[in-house]
Amino acid sequence: MNKHGAIVKKFGMKILIHNHAGEFDVLDDGKTTQYDVLLAETDPELVAMQLDIGWAYIAGQDALQMFKKNPGRYELWHVKDVKYKDIDPKLTPGQRGRAGKIVTLGEGDIDYRAVFANAGVAGLKYFVIEQDTAGEGGRDAIDDCRIAYEGLTRILSQALIQNNTNWRLTASVRPLTPRPMRRNGRVTSLSRRSRKQPSR
Numbered sequence: 001m002n003k004h005g006a007i008v009k010k011f012g013m014k015i016l017i018h019n020h021a022g023e024f025d026v027l028d029d030g031k032t033t034q035y036d037v038l039l040a041e042t043d044p045e046l047v048a049m050q051l052d053i054g055w056a057y058i059a060g061q062d063a064l065q066m067f068k069k070n071p072g073r074y075e076l077w078h079v080k081d082v083k084y085k086d087i088d089p090k091l092t093p094g095q096r097g098r099a100g101k102i103v104t105l106g107e108g109d110i111d112y113r114a115v116f117a118n119a120g121v122a123g124l125k126y127f128v129i130e131q132d133t134a135g136e137g138g139r140d141a142i143d144d145c146r147i148a149y150e151g152l153t154r155i156l157s158q159a160l161i162q163n164n165t166n167w168r169l170t171a172s173v174r175p176l177t178p179r180p181m182r183r184n185g186r187v188t189s190l191s192r193r194s195r196k197q198p199s200r
Contacts, residue, residue, distance in 0.1 A: 001015050001017070014047070015047045015048070016048045016076055017038050017047060019035060021055050021094055023093075024059040049070075051074045051078070052080060053079060054079075054081060054110065054130075055100075057084045057110055058082050058087070058099075060093055060096060063118075067122040068121065072123035073122075073123060075124060075125040076126055077124060078127070079129045079152070080105075080131065081103050081104065081105045081107060082100050082101060082103060083100065084100050087100060104148055105147070105148035106147065112152070116156060
C-alpha cells in the first residue's frame with residue numbers, strides 16, 4: 001500500500017484503509033490483529049486510516065482508546081451508529097460483525113459526543129455519516145438522513161465548541177441502487193473547516 005500511496009501522492013491523492021469488523025480478529029500469534037499490522041506497516045504520509053467507527057465498536061473496540069494508542073492516524077471517519085452492547089463478548093470480532101445492528105445516528109449505543117471531543121487526538125480531517133440500513137427500518141431514507149443530520153448538528157455544537165473547531169454540514173444523498181426514491185440512501189456528507197467563530 002505504501003508503494004501505491006507513493007504513486008497517487010504525485011497526483012494529490014492518498015490511499016485509504018477502511019475497516020469492517022473482521023480486521024480486528026486476532027492472528028495466529030494470539031495477540032496481534034490484522035488492523036495492528038495495517039497500522040504498523042503503512043506510512044501515514046501515504047496511507048490514511050478511514051476508521052468506520054460503527055464497525056469498530058461492533059468488533060469490540062473503543063474508538064477513544066484507538067485514538068490514544070495511535071494519535072493522528074485517523075484522519076477519515078465513517079460516522080455510523082450501531083447497537084453493540086448486547087452482543088455476546090465471547091464472539092470473535094468477525095462473528096460480532098454478523099450480530100451487530102446498524103441504526104440511524106443518535107439511536108445507537110455509541111457516545112459520539114465523546115468521540116468528536118477527541119477529534120484532535122485522532123487527527124480527523126474529514127468524515128461522512130453512513131447508514132447502510134437507511135430506509136429499511138420502516139422510515140423513509142430521507143427521514144433517516146434528516147434525523148442523523150440534525151442529531152449530529154447538536155452533537156457537534158456540544159462537543160467541539162470548546163476546541164474552537166467548526167464543521168460545515170452539507171447534506172447530500174447518494175443512491176445505493178436504482179430503486180424508488182424512498183429506498184435510496186447513503187446519508188450525509190460533511191466536511192471540516194477550522195474557524196474560531198461558529199458559522200451561521
